Amino acid sequence: MEIRDGLADDLGRLIDFMELVDHEFVPPLSLRQGGINERVSGTLAKVDSNFLIGESNGRVVDAVGYQKNWNGMEEVMREAYISFIVVHPGYRGQNIARLLDRALAQELWSNRMTHVNVTTWSTNPVAYRMYQQLGYVVSKILEDHRGPGVDTIYFRKSLK
Secondary structure, three states: OEEEEOOHHHHHHHHHHHHHHHHHOOOOHHHOOOHHHHHHHOOOOOOOEEEEEEEEOOEEEEEEEEEEEEOOOOEEEEEEEEEEEEEOHHHOOOOHHHHHHHHHHHHHHHOOOOEEEEEEEOOOHHHHHHHHHOOOEEEEEEOOOOOOOOOEEEEEEEOO
16 A cells, blocks of 8 residues: 555545545545545645545545644644544554554654544444554643534644
């Protein structure tokens, strides 16, 4: 598997990939303001944001979208925020998320970021476990933020 920076030409492939896993987000990305297209195009190949894309035999198998100088709630210099981290369903359970997370940490560290942040929901135990296994720690919980019994959980990891 090769992991590389996203390019403007990747827009269609990333949109197709995100549509494949759209139903796994709460709420689905397609139902959020701007939908998948705006979320991907607004992050891809920008000065302060981009995707790292993992490919195998020319196929997108994982992707992580990130924004520098943002922690998910507000602008914070030298911190980054993961807007998406997704592994293709057919490639899960192979530690691909770990490889992608390491590549992201190296990319962010080389850009002088010191911490990376990400959110998930209390109704997504798979993501919760994955972030913990990757070394993220819970930094904040917003109870009932996504509805009754659906908490937003903020994770944070030092890149030092």
